[in-house]
Amino acid sequence: MPPTRGRPIALKLLVLLLVPLLSLVGLWAxxxxxxxxxxxxxxxxxxxxxxxxxxxxxxxxxxxxxxLASVDFLTSGQGTERxxxxxxxxxxxxxxxxxxxxxxxxxxxxxxxxxxxxxGKLDQLTDTRRKVDAPGPEPLAVIDxxxxxxxxxxxxxxxxxxxxxxxxxxxxxxxxxxxEAKDILSRERALITVVxxxxxxxxxxxxxxxxxxxxxxxxxxxxxxxLDSGLRGPYEQLVSSAAYREFLQAEDTMRGQATMKGLPAExxxxxxxxxxxxxxxxxxxxKAVRDIFQRVTPxxxxxxxxxxxxxxxxxxxVIASVLVSLRFRRRLGDELAGLRDAATxxxxxxxxxxxxxxxxxxxGPLPEEVAPLEVRTDTAEIQDxxxxxxxxxxxxxxxxxxxxxxxxxxxxxxxxxxxRNQTLLHRQLxxxxxxxxxxxxxxxxxxxxxxxxxxxxxxxxxxSLIILSDQAPGRGWRNPVPIVDVLRSAVAEVxxxxxxxxxxxxxxxxxxNAVTDVAHLMAELIENxxxxxxxxxxxxxxxxxxxxGLTIEIEDRGLGLTxxxxxxxxxxxxxxxxxxxxxxxxxxxxxxxxxAARHDIRVTLGPSPYGGLTAVVALPSxxxxxxxxxxxx
Numbered sequence: 058m059p060p061t062r063g064r065p066i067a068l069k070l071l072v073l074l075l076v077p078l079l080s081l082v083g084l085w086a087x088x089x090x091x092x093x094x095x096x097x098x099x100x101x102x103x104x105x106x107x108x109x110x111x112x113x114x115x116x117x118x119x120x121x122x123x124x125l126a127s128v129d130f131l132t133s134g135q136g137t138e139r140x141x142x143x144x145x146x147x148x149x150x151x152x153x154x155x156x157x158x159x160x161x162x163x164x165x166x167x168x169x170x171x172x173x174x175x176x177g178k179l180d181q182l183t184d185t186r187r188k189v190d191a192p193g194p195e196p197l198a199v200i201d202x203x204x205x206x207x208x209x210x211x212x213x214x215x216x217x218x219x220x221x222x223x224x225x226x227x228x229x230x231x232x233x234x235x236x237e238a239k240d241i242l243s244r245e246r247a248l249i250t251v252v253x254x255x256x257x258x259x260x261x262x263x264x265x266x267x268x269x270x271x272x273x274x275x276x277x278x279x280x281x282x283x284l285d286s287g288l289r290g291p292y293e294q295l296v297s298s299a300a301y302r303e304f305l306q307a308e309d310t311m312r313g314q315a316t317m318k319g320l321p322a323e324x325x326x327x328x329x330x331x332x333x334x335x336x337x338x339x340x341x342x343x344k345a346v347r348d349i350f351q352r353v354t355p356x357x358x359x360x361x362x363x364x365x366x367x368x369x370x371x372x373x374x375v376i377a378s379v380l381v382s383l384r385f386r387r388r389l390g391d392e393l394a395g396l397r398d399a400a401t402x403x404x405x406x407x408x409x410x411x412x413x414x415x416x417x418x419x420x421g422p423l424p425e426e427v428a429p430l431e432v433r434t435d436t437a438e439i440q441d442x443x444x445x446x447x448x449x450x451x452x453x454x455x456x457x458x459x460x461x462x463x464x465x466x467x468x469x470x471x472x473x474x475x476x477r478n479q480t481l482l483h484r485q486l487x488x489x490x491x492x493x494x495x496x497x498x499x500x501x502x503x504x505x506x507x508x509x510x511x512x513x514x515x516x517x518x519x520x521s522l523i524i525l526s527d528q529a530p531g532r533g534w535r536n537p538v539p540i541v542d543v544l545r546s547a548v549a550e551v552x553x554x555x556x557x558x559x560x561x562x563x564x565x566x567x568x569x570n571a572v573t574d575v576a577h578l579m580a581e582l583i584e585n586x587x588x589x590x591x592x593x594x595x596x597x598x599x600x601x602x603x604x605x606g607l608t609i610e611i612e613d614r615g616l617g618l619t620x621x622x623x624x625x626x627x628x629x630x631x632x633x634x635x636x637x638x639x640x641x642x643x644x645x646x647x648x649x650x651x652x653a654a655r656h657d658i659r660v661t662l663g664p665s666p667y668g669g670l671t672a673v674v675a676l677p678s679x680x681x682x683x684x685x686x687x688x689x690x
Contacts, residue, residue, distance in 0.1 A: 105217050108161040109172070112154035113210045114346070116179075117236075119147040121243040124203040127189045128247040131196055132254030144186065151179055167216040171209070178209040196251040197265055200244055207240045225352060227283055232345045234280035235292070239338050241273040246331040249311070253327065257319055258311065270308045288348060291341040300333040307331070392434040399432050400446055408453055534569035537682040540607065543567050544598055547579035553587040562600035565607060566684040567676070571656050575676070578652040582611050582660070582672045590615035590669055606678040615669035623662055630660045656680060 126143045130136045158172060185202030188194045214233050248266050252258050258266075281292055295301055307327045429447045434440060540562050548557045567575055586596045590613040599610045618626070630650050653660045659675040 105161070105168075108157040109154075109217065110214065112150070112157050113175075113213060114236075115150045116147070116154055117207050117210055117240065119143070119150045120203050120207055121240065123147050124200060124243065124247050125250065127186075127199055127203075128196060128250045131189060131194060131199065132251055140189075147182075151182070155179075165216065168213070171213040171216040175206075175209040175213050178206040182206060196248075197261060200247050204240070204244055211237050211240075224285075225349075228285060228288060228352075229349050231280040231283035232288065232342075232349050234276045234283075235342055235345060238273045238276040238280065239342050241269050241276070242331070242335060242338060245269050245273070245308070246328070246335065249307070249327045249331060252311065252320065253324060263312065266308075267312045270312060284345075288345050291344060295334075295337050295341060298337065300330065300337060303330045304334045389436070392432070392436055392439055395432045395434065396439055396442060399443075403446065403450060408450070534572045536569050537566035537684070538569065538572045539564070539566050539684045540600065543572055543576050544579060544600070544609070547576045547583060548598075550576070550580040551584045551587060553592075556587055556592075556594070557583055557596045557598065559598045560600070562609075563602050563607070564684045565602065566682045568680055568682050571680045574652045574656060575658070575680070578649055578658070578660075579609065579611075579674065581649050582674070586611050586613035586615070586670070586672065589613065603675070605675070607676040607681055609674040609676070611672040611674070612665050612667065613669040613671075614665070614667040617664055617669050618662075623664070626662050630662070 123140070123143045123146075126136060126140045130140045155176075164172065181202065185199060188199055188202065211233060214236075215230075245266065248262060248269070252262060252266075277292075281289060281296075284292065303326075307323075307330050310321060310323065311327070429450070432439065432443050434443075541559070544559050544562065548554045548559060551557060583596065583598070590596065594614040596614075597610075597612045599612070601608050601610075626646065629646060630653065632650075632654075649660055652658070657677050657679070661673050661675075663671050663673065665671045
């Protein structure tokens with residue numbers, strides 16, 4: 058009989074979330090429309106104006122004055138006292154701004170970024186002044202130096218300005234654009250001063266002035282179109298004034314002036330036209346800034362009042378939603394928690410233990426390892442998930458068993474082939490020994506020695522396959538062997554053994570059952586040192602006793618490894634690595650790890666003073682014995 062299908066989880070979730078969702082959506086859709094967070098930001102703007110905007114505006118005014126004073130000084134060579142006084146005023150204003158800015162907390166990330174950028178531009182003020190004081194400065198570079206600082210203040214205004222996509226934001230943005238247009242007017246006045254002093258316009262100055270005029274007029278037109286009637290009136294009066302028209306004529310004349318010709322007669326009135334317009338613009342801008350910030354607090358209070366009403370009305374709906382939801386949450390939560398615990402126990406305990414056991418020994422899974430999951434639930438979807446987990450478990454167990462069989466089969470193939478090669482190589486070594494004893498010709502004897510050495514290396518590689526299969530090589534010693542003989546035996550199994558120098562070790566011996574494995578381990582490390590170091594360099598073997606055993610250092614003069622690579626290799630050597638066929642290029646590393654784990658030997662890699670690597674092999678005292686009078690096999 059099929060199990061009874063429980064109620065769908067979709068129905069439970071619908072009952073659980075329907076009331077809270079309807080209440081919360083209705084409440085917070087209304088509250089989001091009122092932008093309560095934006096109201097708080099509007100209130101915070103007053104504080105930002107006091108601590109940042111107002112001091113920054115004073116910086117702009119002083120920089121504009123200092124820019125004009127600097128240009129007067131450059132063109133006439135006079136006005137040193139005026140420039141010095143103005144610089145002192147600017148420094149005092151900058152210091153006050155920094156002090157007020159440090160007292161401002163809880164800045165937005167955008168505001169913090171722009172404030173940091175402004176600090177960087179203020180730090181460049183000294184370089185700009187140095188250009189003014191140096192002989193023969195470029196006036197355009199001086200004007201641009203001051204302008205970059207002022208531009209940074211306006212970018213700070215953009216980050217600070219109220220709340221986007223509101224009428225108040227658009228008005229504030231328009232006032233800020235008027236402020237930028239005002240600063241460009243200041244730059245034009247400074248450049249006019251330079252042109253009048255020289256009596257002609259250079260091509261670079263004409264191009265710069267043309268760009269200033271186009272930007273100022275564009276900003277002025279865009280800002281004027283966005284201002285409401287309460288802010289636009291003074292600017293419209295200014296546009297229709299005689300002072301504005303006269304300055305427009307001065308701009309047009311200077312833009313069209315040929316670079317090599319003299320200035321027209323009316324150029325003498327340009328400074329007066331600029332000063333008249335500047336006075337009116339400064340008056341209008343100051344009034345507009347005051348008006349825009351006077352609107353902030355009422356707008357913020359209105360937003361917060363609406364949000365408060367909405368929150369009070371919606372509180373009852375939220376409470377009702379929570380109470381209804383709690384009734385269903387616990388039951389469904391218990392079912393899901395049971396499913397979670399069962400799945401966790403399957404993944405982290407049962408399957409992990411099965412895989413670990415199959416790696417160590419053959420055999421099938423135990424009954425408790427393949428028992429199906431049991432979760433108490435009457436929800437249909439959770440029952441389906443449990444059945445899916447049971448199917449996954451069966452598939453995973455089958456895959457783990459198949460992989461284990463494959464591993465054991467590969468291991469047996471390794472051992473079988475290695476044993477056969479080992480037997481043949483041992484017979485070949487015996488035959489070579491006999492040929493070496495029967496040969497007296499030096500050249501023939503040298504070739505036999507080379508063949509003997511090559512066969513010895515082949516035997517080590519065959520033994521590596523046996524070691525990777527968790528088997529022991531056939532060779533072994535019953536009695537302790539002096540450590541010096543073990544090290545020499547390891548060196549003899551390396552291709553470039555001539556480069557290896559074994560420094561005199563202490564008079565200790567190695568127990569017989571560890572001789573073969575330690576010699577093999579040392580041979581792998583020594584060969585690695587010779588392979589990854591220049592051909593004519595030396596590899597040193599130093600041995601010293603410690604309170605816990607014997608330490609052998611293998612030092613090469615290669616290129617070395619990075620710290621990350623060393624850490625990865627040492628981590629593998631600290632734990633017996635599982636042999637991975639995909640990493641056959643690191644066969645020696647797996648062999649060393651297996652041999653070290655078999656005898657509780659610690660192998661670590663570190664940088665060498667010569668630029669290469671130093672492999673440190675720490676043999677425990679349990680593997681050491683007193684050195685016998687004669688070594689025997």
